[in-house]
Amino acid sequence: MNEIKLSKKNLEAFVLCFSFIPLEAVQLIIGTAGYGILLIITGLIIFLRAVKIIYKSRQFIIWMFLLLWMIICTLINRQNPIYPIYYVGKVAFWFLINDWYLRKGSLRLLKVSRKFLEVVVVITLIQQIVAPGIFGYTISMNTRTFFTSDNFLGYYYTAYIAVSIILDFVEYKKPQKKTYIMTGMCFASIIRAWSVKSVIGIWLIIMYILFIYRKKISKLFGLRFLAISFVLIFFGVVIFNVQDNFIGFFSKYFNKDATVSVRYYLWTQAISNIKAKPVFGYGIREGQRLMLQETVAGNARSSHNIILELILEGGFIGITIYLISIVAAFMNKKESIEGKNKYEYLFLLFVIFMFFLMELASGSIYYPYYYMPIILINNLDKIVNIKLMKERYYVSQENMYCYKL
Secondary structure (H helix, E strand, C coil), X not given: CCCCCCCHHHHHHHHHHHCCCCXXXXXXXXXXXXXXXXXXXXXXXXXXXHHHHHHHCHHHHHHHHHHHHHHHHHHHCCCCCHHHHHHHHHHHHHHHHHHHHHHCCCCHHHHHHHHHHHHHHHHHHHHHHHCXXXXXXXXXXXXXXXXXCCCCHHHHHHHHHHHXXXXXXXXXXXXXXXXXXXXXXXXXXXXXXXXXHHHHHHHHHHHHHHHCCCCHHHHHCCHHHHHHHHHHHHHHHHHCCHHHHHHHHHHHHCCCHHHHHHHHHHHHHHHHHHHHXXXXXXXXXXXXXXXXXXXXXXXXXXXXXXXXXXXXXXXXXXXXXXXXXXXXXXCCCHHHHCHHHHHHHHHHHHHHXXXXXXXXXXXXXXXXXXXXXXXXXXXXXXXXXXXXXXXXXXXXXXXXXXXXX
């Protein structure tokens, strides 16, 4: 059931997801413009295919409001509006096409994207071990692997793990051996890349799967607890710099004392830049992250924090619209969080929590596949219905077989 057969419908699903999961190795050949053209073509196909459900797709509508606001902020700052259209738009359309498939009762796009990521993870890990010099590797300013920058691998892997666990839930009711193996390969790849925030994040997700997932203790990690924890961690780390008390620990075990210090320096500069333009921010520019902050050496850097980056781009209105889209994904899922289905809801909550914790030290906002855990939790009621339909089908088939006997 885990295998993907070569068929027209599966090929269509692969074409739809391919441009939303860019590969560094491919981008070196076709360039950023090549992927841009693929996204435009794919976006048009998605629009024509899913136009009838646009008004039902809550996440797509909210992101369209975010897109409109980011265009306004970008124009006010006399920048090219094509950038917010491209960066925000591609995430919105990824929400839309996933919504379309799941409303049809189909897991095809999820399965095809999982299979695609499986192949990519295996190739990436082999390349990291056998021939890291081919694409550049591990050094902060030379971070290409077959897949993507070593700093971004963790976000894709987090999304992939979430998709795998949920698909296993639908098809087998529990994680499969293959999922454990692939999760281990993701972790090995992150260890090899040595992106510490991702190492810690994925390790905690693995611990959750092994010791908390589908156990009563998972109820402790509810929405309120995780939301409060994130707010406290954000203020403690970004505003009050509590990590400075552990600089020796980071230096001894992770060799990241300089990185920790630079992050806080960039955050303080980002907050100063926010104070200068709190309403309209600075808009979205080429490269999707604002290089407004400067290191001690005078090098321009982004804010390296998803919350600060969003406020910098769209002011406090921009971050409000973004947070509404996240909060909306958790709402109205009563049928999915009661009874035996609540564990998947709680698992996705934890994965989303870890994603945003990892993004406290980064600002990678407009990568569509990153949002798979949010897409899954937003559509969990539909996924549960698909599972129930599958179960009823198998029961009816068994009953028919028994009747014939």
